[in-house]
Amino acid sequence: MTRAVSLYELAHARSGDKGNRLNIAVVCREPRFFEPLRERLTETFVARVFRERRPTAVKRYELPKLHAFNFVLDDVLDGGVNGSLGLDGHGKTLSFLLLSAEIEMPAGLLSLAEEPAPELMSGGSR
Template identity: 65%
Template sequence: MQLRLHEVANARTGDKGNRLNIAVVCRDPAHYPELARQLTPERVAQAFIARRPSKVVRYELPKLAAFNFVLDDVLEGGVNSSLGLDGHGKSLSFLLLDLTVDIAEIKGRKT
């Protein structure tokens, strides 16, 4: 079924200068392979297109049922120089969680 990433995964951002990392954690580790197929770095780059990432790297952590995305140059210079309200990019996890994903089955949910 099609649903928002927010329904099956957690995300947390961290910043270092102008670089953002977004950890995505499967709430149910069984969803890891499906999300691994769908959450490609290209798709994540597309979700952040307005911020023109110069590079997006995905690190895979199957044992933790998690991914770490590292996006370069998306924080308008970072917390020291951004003119925006969220120079740390703390709210940007929820930009990613808005993506639509296709999940076969959710435990405990009637389809």
């Protein structure tokens, strides 16, 4: 059984740009999310998330020791920061687009992740 969750619940992201190329690093919040995301967070999935920006290529690099992935998307920045009339042609903000995408994950894996950490529940210092 699976359940759709936003990628934000499973990972952090950091992005940047070089010319018209977008780079997004996706780092799992917990190591146990790496294998299920390896199966689901594919180049095809990411290309579909960015379909309105029409990437000409999407390449995924795996970083298993860091429980992370790096995606490189070509031609999604309207020509790049210096070549675009867009308000924000930077890649910096586009990681949020990917993190907001919903992805199907095993329900049993998610039930453990839904329990908030005790330090987050305390509401302040001890």
